[in-house]
Amino acid sequence: SQTIHQWPATLVQPVGSPLSLECTVEGTSNPNLYWYRQAAGRGLQLLFYSIGIDQISSEVPQNLSASRPQDRQFILSSKKLLLSDSGFYLCACQGLTLNTEAFFGQGTRLTVV
Amino acid sequence: AQKITQTQPGMFVQEKEAVTLDCTYDTSDPSYGLFWYKQPSSGEMIFLIYQGSYDQQNATEGRYSLNFQKARKSANLVISASQLGDSAMYFCAMRAPGSNYKLTFGKGTLLTVNP
Numbered sequence: 001s002q003t004i005h006q007w008p009a010t011l012v013q014p015v016g017s018p019l020s021l022e023c024t025v026e027g028t029s030n031p032n033l034y035w036y037r038q039a040a041g042r043g044l045q046l047l048f049y050s051i052g053i054d055q056i057s058s059e060v061p062q063n064l065s066a067s068r069p070q071d072r073q074f075i076l077s078s079k080k081l082l083l084s085d086s087g088f089y090l091c092a093c094q095g096l097t098l099n100t101e102a103f104f105g106q107g108t109r110l111t112v113v
Numbered sequence: 114a115q116k117i118t119q120t121q122p123g124m125f126v127q128e129k130e131a132v133t134l135d136c137t138y139d140t141s142d143p144s145y146g147l148f149w150y151k152q153p154s155s156g157e158m159i160f161l162i163y164q165g166s167y168d169q170q171n172a173t174e175g176r177y178s179l180n181f182q183k184a185r186k187s188a189n190l191v192i193s194a195s196q197l198g199d200s201a202m203y204f205c206a207m208r209a210p211g212s213n214y215k216l217t218f219g220k221g222t223l224l225t226v227n228p
Contacts, residue, residue, distance in 0.1 A: 032214060032215075032216075034215075034216065036218075041202075041223070042220065042221070043204065043218055043219060043220035043221045044204065044218040044221075046215065046216075046217065046218075049213070049215050051213065051214075057213075088156060090156075090158065092158070092216070094208075094214075094216060096214065098144065098145070098146040098165065098208065098209075098210070098214070099146050099163055099165055101148065101160040101163060102148070102158075102160070102206075102216050103160075104157065104158035106156070106157060107156045107157070109156070
């Protein structure tokens with residue numbers, strides 16, 4: 001079965017500092033990969049979606065970017081964090097057929113101070 | 114474009130009673146998949162149940178069942194015999210070929226089970 005490794009679990013960063021969150025996947029190849037952000041008590045906002053290496057779509061305009069240097073590695077980055085970037089970030093992977101469930105990492109709780 | 118709507122921000126239910134969490138969706142794809150996830154306060158996402166648009170039967174998984182009404186574009190989750198551990202956020206989600214199989218979530222419903 002698929003396993004998602006996401007780190008770090010918690011992160012406190014000052015405004016204007018860079019960010020790099022990494023997500024790696026085991027147990028599958030060529031997955032669809034996602035980055036979601038969740039504000040406290042709110043729903044999951046899709047940030048980035050990737051169907052393959054270097055194939056990434058951005059869902060919302062923001063100061064975040066994503067890269068997929070390898071098939072099973074998905075990285076979320078920022079050059080300069082804003083206070084509004086605080087939230088719970090979840091990486092997920094999902095197979096290509098319609099009925100495959102998505103598997104999620106444990107999430108990163110980011111607080112920008 | 115696909116859209117998921119969950120109109121109940123919060124729900125309360127007594128332990129051992131059944132509860133229905135509402136979900137409506139919108140898509141122009143004839144083929145699509147619907148999912149429900151549970152998110153406890155720890156933040157992990159737990160897959161509960163799946164319903165395909167061409168499935169003839171409503172999906173069931175243990176105490177979870179999905180009341181799928183295709184003409185009304187609704188996919189409500191029914192939890193029978195609620196337990197205290199069912200207290201969590203519940204999200205409805207869908208994916209469809211026309212949206213490149215992206216998994217899109219509703220805003221969620223916070224379920225509280227009272228003893």
